[in-house]
Amino acid sequence: MDVQHLASRIRQERRRLGWNQTQLAHHLKTTKTTISKWETGQLLPDITQLPILARLFNTSVDEMLNVTSKHSREETKAIISDLIDKLSHSKEDFVSTIEAYFQQSSNDYEFLVALLGVMSTNIQRLKQDALRDKAIALAFEIVHIIETNCTSTSLLRKTYGYKVTFWYVNGEFDQIIEHLSDYEVNLGENLLLGSAYLAQDDREKATSIIQSDMYQNLNLMVQEFVLLVAHELPHLSVEELAPKYEYLNLAFNIDQLFPFLAMQIYYYFAEYYVEIDDTKAQHFLEHYTTCYERLVIDFSFQTDAFFDAVEPWFEHFPAGQSLSLDFDETVEQYMNIIIDSPKFQKLSNYEEIVSQLKQVYRKSM
Known part of the structure; x- marks a missing residue:
């Protein structure tokens, strides 16, 4: 002792x-x-x-x-993988297993942060209200233990980010508004970290750090673009917004990297143009179908020739490279959102689009 x-x-x-x-x-x-x-x-x-x-x-x-053992990185990765597997079979087991790990390892703060990460990236998959409430309450317990006892700035920063996620899922928007600055200044820590590795002539590590930061920021930027378009927040018309996305896609290959986000953008563009220009509406639905096939074939975060050094980041990402979405539910939803929309039924190639979507969907079965 x-x-x-x-x-x-x-x-x-x-x-x-x-x-x-x-x-x-x-x-x-x-x-x-x-x-x-x-x-x-x-x-x-x-x-x-x-x-x-x-x-x-x-x-x-x-x-x-002070007798609780620490989990190695490999052990943590194996546990997170097992938890994600449990989630696909029994959401109740997913939550109860995390609770058991929390009780066993209450001072292994790095491990607890990993548990928070896998909970935050998958909380939306807990559809049952009672189970989701239990998971959120458990998450806040874990947050409390870490914030009370942990001294690592890095772990505390991650914990705070996850806490904000659970506030959002729990509908505590006032907490988010109260605790987050309206115009947070990005201090570019990863830029400085990459520069520090370059100063020590570690080009491989510097490349991975810089690419991973760009990858995450690009992902967030596209999500924010979806939010702007979906809620019609910009004063710009869709005619002005569509070229912006097309240039962004040309520069950074969004359709390949994040097809699940690109599909949402193409849906809103097609929905707009179906009222005024059938050709453009069909054009965007064709892109939608292409992204849908990419999603069905490989249900994960993608890389390309530019982002060829982000694999180490996936090792630290709570859900790994796989998307934290329910596969069956997601692919069915993205097919039906087009098929069930009465707006698209008047398009001359509507039946062809439906046929293509159904063919792709069958690949998921």
Whole structure:
């Protein structure tokens, strides 16, 4: 047993709760002198008092005693892979297994952040309200433990990002608005990190860091473009927006990298043009169908000749390279959104488009 760790932890947790030694002694039905001896390592708590202390401090006995083992990166990857597999078979097992891992490894903060990551990227797949509520409550418990005890700036930053995701899923938009700056300045940490690797002549690492940052930013930019178009936020017309996307796609191969996002853009463009220009509407639906086939054939984040060094980033991404979406539900939804739209039925090649979509869909079965 690490006596000094236990003594330090009791003192740290008491102060976090805002209590003096007398107040903690009152809660434990002991004396201030006993608490003082615990906190200096002169005396150990009775074994029956350790679970009470752990519950009071919202942690585990193992963590109090500093005996919880750390998961290696390979072990964590295997566990995350197993969790994603569980999710496809039983969403209840997915949540209960994460809860069990949390209880077993409450001071392995890097591992806990990985659990938050796989929960945040897959939370939308939990359709049942009660199960989703349970998962969100569990996520906030994990966040609390990390934010209370972890000292790693990197892990705390990731944890905060995941917490914002759970606020959003939970409909706590006021929390997001209160805690995030309206116009956050991007300080370019990854740009500086890549430059630091270059300064040490590690070109391979620098390339991977810079490409991964560009890849993530491009993904977010396209998602934001979808949001702007879907909600008709820009003052620009679709006639002005469509060329912007086409140039972006020409420069960065969006249709190949993120077909699931490109499809949404093509849908909105086709929906607009179907009222005024059949040829252009058909043009965008053809692109939609091409992206749909890419999605069905390879349901994952893609790379290309430019983004050829982002594979290490996928090793750190919670869901790996696979999309954090339900495959069967997604491919069926993206087919039906075209087939079920009465607007497209008047197009001269509507039956051909439907036939192509159904042929592609059959490849998913």
